[in-house]
Amino acid sequence: MNWDKDAIFKALSDSNRRLILDELSERNELTLYELTARLIMKHGLSISRQAISKHISALEDAGLVQSKRKGKYRVLMFNKEPLTDLLKGWVE
Amino acid sequence: MNWDKDAIFKALSDSNRRLILDELSERNELTLYELTARLIMKHGLSISRQAISKHISALEDAGLVQSKRKGKYRVLMFNKEPLTDLLKGWVE
């Protein structure tokens, strides 16, 4: 796979998106609603579902989040692949 | 040192800043003018010295660039330290 470094770094540049990755990394396969609930409850974020949905789009464009449809739900999964070799050239 | 992840990721989210890191990584201790020249000549960038100066500020805030005064010059150096453990928690 040929990852788009720019999309990856841009996706990682927002703290809310990094928080989303933290959540998905710890507890894989969340729906948008579950994720929203966790971000608001657990992390005290005040943000709408739609805003989080846009963050997910950015993360998907970067390949950092993948999703599959499960009936009425869409479960989100963290994909660490784009992160390997991301810093190559600067650190070993 | 306690690095500011947000500053680091934000600094890395711009392709011109990443290019600056590439240049400084390959050829350490450049002045602002030398760096500007290389970015324009070697990489075909069309950007002003002042714009690059602002990028340097962002990189310095993130700890990724350090500088020391040498008379009338200010030489820039790449500092990879903030990059270690940057992706910790997501990849090993």
Place this chain on the structure above:
DNA sequence: AGTATATGCAACCAATTAGTTGCATGTCAA
């Protein structure tokens, strides 16, 4: 069928940001 739930999409807004231009400061060298 009809309602509730989960998500998708688009227009809009305020704040941030990458860039510019113009001018000021500081240091070396003749």
Place this chain on the structure above:
DNA sequence: TTGACATGCAACTAATTGGTTGCATATACT
């Protein structure tokens, strides 16, 4: 000390972006 060179700083602009609100679509359940 005067001129040339390297950098610093501030105001302004256009584009991007994180967020919102409102409405549309899709699937499940009774």
